[in-house]
Amino acid sequence: MRILHHGAVNGVTGSCHQLYMNDYNSVLIDCGLFQGSEAAANNKNNGNNQHQLSIDFNVRTIKALIITHCHIDHVGRIPYLLAAGYTGPIYATQATAELLPLVIEDALKVGVTRDHKLIQTCLSLLNNQLIPVPYHQWRTIDVLQIPQEDISESEICYQRQKIRFCPAGHILGSAYVEIELATDKPIHRHRLVFSGDLGASYSPLLSAPRAPYRADTLIIESTYGDKRHEHRNQRRQKLQAVIEHAVSDNGVVLIPAFSIGRTQELLYEIEQFIHTAPEGSLWKNIEIIVDSPMAANFTTKYRDFKELWDQEAQGILKQGRHPLNFEQLHTIDSHQDHLSVVKYLAKRNKPAIVIAASGMCSGGRIVNYLTEFLPDSKADVIFVGYQAKGTPGRDIQKHGPKGGYVELNGKRISINAGIHTISGYSAHADQQDLLNFVKNIKHQPSEIRIVHGDEGAKAAFAEKLGELVPDARILRPSE
Structure with missing residues (x-):
């Protein structure tokens, strides 16, 4: 052997x-x-x-x-x-x-x-x-x-x-x-x-x-x-606090996430925030946008294999809630719709959370969002997963808090947006x-x-x- x-x-x-x-x-x-x-x-x-x-x-x-x-x-x-x-x-x-x-x-x-x-x-x-x-x-x-x-x-x-x-x-x-x-x-x-x-x-x-x-x-x-990761309660509280602070100025929150796994976990947590939030709170009005046909397909597969979910998730289903398919969730399919959403978010003055691939910002639709919103001081980027060396995600994570820049599609993009990392969601x-x-x-x-x-x-x-x-x-x- x-x-x-x-x-x-x-x-x-x-x-x-x-x-x-x-x-x-x-x-x-x-x-x-x-x-x-x-x-x-x-x-x-x-x-x-x-x-x-x-x-x-x-x-x-x-x-x-x-x-x-x-x-x-x-x-x-x-x-x-x-x-x-x-x-x-x-x-x-x-x-x-x-x-x-x-x-x-x-x-x-x-x-x-x-x-x-x-x-x-x-x-x-x-x-x-x-x-x-x-x-x-x-x-x-x-x-x-x-x-x-x-x-x-x-x-x-x-x-x-x-x-x-x-x-x-x-x-x-x-x-x-x-x-x-x-x-x-x-x-x-x-x-x-x-x-x-x-x-x-x-x-x-x-x-x-x-x-x-x-x-x-x-x-x-x-x-x-x-x-060591943060305890789930700590990372959940941190995610909620970061998002609430980020959208307090009506800015856009970008979360680069892999289409399989991370996207579904984030939706699950966000649905919990919305469900427990009091009426009239900002959580009841935030649009949650998943801009990835792949992620939408995988989310459907997650729902198809509900028997593999843990006891907590099974309990939520028994309550009649749908943690991966709720009212404020919008999925974007075509590339043309994707481009339209980027332009729409850039012009409006209302908070939104965008989850898009790739998780390390090395390609995919997240790149267009980053190109548009990284120079915007009202925008925020939340990293919830590992960023490998040599990826744009690692560069944004490293240089963004210092007001640096990142190369995306051959262009130098200044970083004025808030940059946050929550490692516990790995x-x-x-x-x-x-x-x-x-x-x-x-x-x-x-x-x-x-x-x-x-x-x-x-x-x-x-x-x-x-x-x-x-x-x-x-x-x-x-x-």
């Missing part, structure tokens, strides 16, 4: 890990896109402007692609994997299998091609290979396809591998993956756990992940391995959540590999893990 990492080890994007069971058989866990400075670094190091998209590893040995969730930094290279000749199964949870074609179609349109025929060809391949798997059910992958005369039929049975998805609480359909590997001793099967992205505790809508019973080898993310587990996940594994791992984090986060998390699991071998692999 060996593990090769093809992304998300020197940063937080491009998640892609290849598990070799032997020299002839492997499975791939995620196949994500590099973003921000991590994409630029891969280009520079490899002298290839397309490296962040390329599949530079052996596809012939891959017997299965396993998807933890459908954020673009975990699935964005799938079209290139298919183009490289991968024809095997693609396993995902039922909800992820519903969302994934939407994500891939959008990624192709935005970053690759507008050729309808080419896009449909890719989607057809994806749908033919996609296999939905319910949570908590083992799925067998027969990886032994090597003709060896000295292997008996009974021994072949023990060479079949098993995978299982368990809820990760990150976004709808997200999972950590348990993989059981057969060994030459049938009684013992080596169990690996790939965390994917783990959700934060007490997040809206989805329950926090429960640790697996056993992990012999653990591959775990460390996005916030050096940080969909990622913080340091304590990650440590609790490891602590609650009853049969502790003998090896832990820390991935998906900046160097500082990985180092801080490794130190804490060393104290928590002193007998484990703790690694920080590189590509």
